[in-house]
Amino acid sequence: MGIPEYVGMISGHYDVSGGYGTRRDHGARDWLLVATIDGRGRFGFAGGERIAQAGELILLKPGAPHDYSCVAAGRWEFLWTHFQPRAFWYDLLSWPEFAPGMMSLSLTEPVMRQKIAAQFWEAHRLESGRLRRREAFAMTALEMLLLLCDTQNPLTQQPALDxxxxxxxxxxxxxxxxxxxxxxxxxxxxxxxxxxxxxxxxxxxxxxxxxxxxxxxxxxxxxxxxxxxxxxxxxxxxxxxxxxxxxxxxxxxxxxxxxxxxxxxxxx
CATH class of the missing domain: 1.10.10.60 (Homeodomain-like)
Structure with missing residues (x-):
């Protein structure tokens, strides 16, 4: 499945069942963030797979393979966004890695989990809306989402960049x-x-x-x-x-x- 042309970011909300899947062996030139709302999603990588549960976010770097699907005979509801980071976002994009170029955050604290989900919905609402300068509004909302995620990132206290x-x-x-x-x-x-x-x-x-x-x-x-x-x-x-x-x-x-x-x- 190809990625449509976009400016800044593009987002979506899917509620799918067994049989849904996307595969891009060479990934994409942008970043992909996926938040599981309900059900379970499978993310494959060389030598294994990760099953994303409700409250988990998966972040894929440019070039990381895309191989994700609904778990067989199940259901998967998720929000997603492809985006190009602003210059000052890169320190916010260093999460625990479970495979090369593939990272995750598991949100265990209920209040922050709800707040982060609400912020993702807001970014999607703005990106898909009709506001003049909607891209700027949506990117600002996405930045807030990443800042909220950073508060839950166990690597935050470590230097993110060489x-x-x-x-x-x-x-x-x-x-x-x-x-x-x-x-x-x-x-x-x-x-x-x-x-x-x-x-x-x-x-x-x-x-x-x-x-x-x-x-x-x-x-x-x-x-x-x-x-x-x-x-x-x-x-x-x-x-x-x-x-x-x-x-x-x-x-x-x-x-x-x-x-x-x-x-x-x-x-x-």
């Missing part, structure tokens, strides 16, 4: 308009390019230059959403020639920059 990767991230976020190479970023981290690329992908879920590309896309979307600067100025802000920028933006979002901006002309 400081060498953090140095590279600081470089990326402060120099989006520069032509950064893998060698440049590896130099900032003080690692060889091959070691840096391996460690970066392990911690961030994407290769360094793909991650850089996605952060440029995130910055461009924000400028188009929240400012009146010209498309040419947006291109310059992220270090692109305006003609190339328009083609590049459409390849990633399915819309040219001007069409993307015009989509905000709707009403409540």
């Amino acid at each position: 400081p060498r990767i953090q140095a590279a991230l600081d470089c990326i976020f402060s120099r989006l308009s520069d032509k950064l190479s893998l060698g440049d970023l590896a130099g900032v981290a003080g690692l060889s390019p091959s070691r840096f690329a391996h460690l970066f992908r392990e911690q961030m879920g994407a290769p360094p230059l793909e991650f850089l590309d996605l952060r440029r896309l995130d910055r461009a979307k924000r400028l188009l959403d929240r400012s009146s600067v010209s498309v040419g100025a947006v291109a310059e802000e992220i270090g692109f020639d305006p003609l190339y920028f328009s083609r590049w933006f459409k390849r990633h979002t399915g819309l040219g920059p001007r069409a993307y901006r015009r989509r905000l002309g709707g009403s409540f």
Whole structure:
């Protein structure tokens, strides 16, 4: 099953029975968060499977295989969202891992479990609604969801990122308009390019230059959403020639920059 084109995040609510399943051997380029509301869902991985119960959240990194289904002869109700994280969310996305690129949180405290479920419903409601700037509302709600999850994360007190990767991230976020190479970023981290690329992908879920590309896309979307600067100025802000920028933006979002901006002309 393919993932539709989306901006920021896309979400859904499914209530399914035996026979439902999704398989993407190479995963996706985004993150996937699934919250089991009722019943049981199966998440397969090389050498095993995990059965998600009500009150459990599963988080899959980009590139992690997607192999999830309703447990045979059972029922599974769940909320899901595919999303591209904001620049400052990555510390919120380091959960206990049960297989490479596959993480989970089990919510055992009833009040927080109810609060987190309600926040997920709110993010889904906003994402699927008709508010002007609904993507911004939905992403804000998703950020609150991740912050609430962070309060239940047993790894929260541990350093989430290797400081060498953090140095590279600081470089990326402060120099989006520069032509950064893998060698440049590896130099900032003080690692060889091959070691840096391996460690970066392990911690961030994407290769360094793909991650850089996605952060440029995130910055461009924000400028188009929240400012009146010209498309040419947006291109310059992220270090692109305006003609190339328009083609590049459409390849990633399915819309040219001007069409993307015009989509905000709707009403409540």
